Amino acid sequence: MSAWGAAAGAFVGTLVLTTTLRAASELSLTRMDLPFLLGTAVTVNRTRAKAVGYLMHFLNGQIFAFMYYAVFLAIDRAGWWLGALFGLAHGFFVGTALVNILLPLVHPRMGSPLTSAPNVALLEPPGFLMLNYGPSTPLVTVLAHIGYGAIVGGFTMLGT
16 A cells, blocks of 8 residues: 555546536436535635635645555555545535534524524525435435545555
8 A cells, every 4th residue: 555646546536526517407317516615614705715615625635545544554454445435425424414413503694593583594404415416416426435435445555
C-alpha cells in the first residue's frame, strides 16, 4: 500500500465523485448540488458559495480518502473492491445521516423540521434519504461514492 497512491486516489476519486454528482444534476437525475449546499453554510453569495463549496468538498474528499487509507493499513488489505465496499458504506452514511440529519441541524440557511414560519429557510432540507432533491438522488449518491471508494482503493494499491 502506498500513501502516494492514496493521495493520487484521493485527487482522482474526488474529481470523479464531484463530476458525477454535477453531471447527475445537469442531467436532471437529482436537484442536489452538494458543493452549493456546503458553500451556502459559509456565505449567502450564490456564486461564491459554489466556489467555496467545491473547495470544501474537495478537501473532504482528501480527508475521507486518508481515512480509507488508515483503515486499509489497520486491516492490512486494500484494493478497488474493498474501496468500493467502503464507498458503499460512505454513500449510505452521507445519504442517511450526514446530509439528511446533521446538515439541516447545523446549516444556518437550510430549513429543518424545527424551522418556524417567521424564519425563512433559503435552502430546502434534503428529507429522508435526500428524496426532496429527486427520487434518484439516493441511488446517484451511493453509486458515485462506490466509484470514489473503488478509485481510492485501487490507487492505494499502486506501488505495492
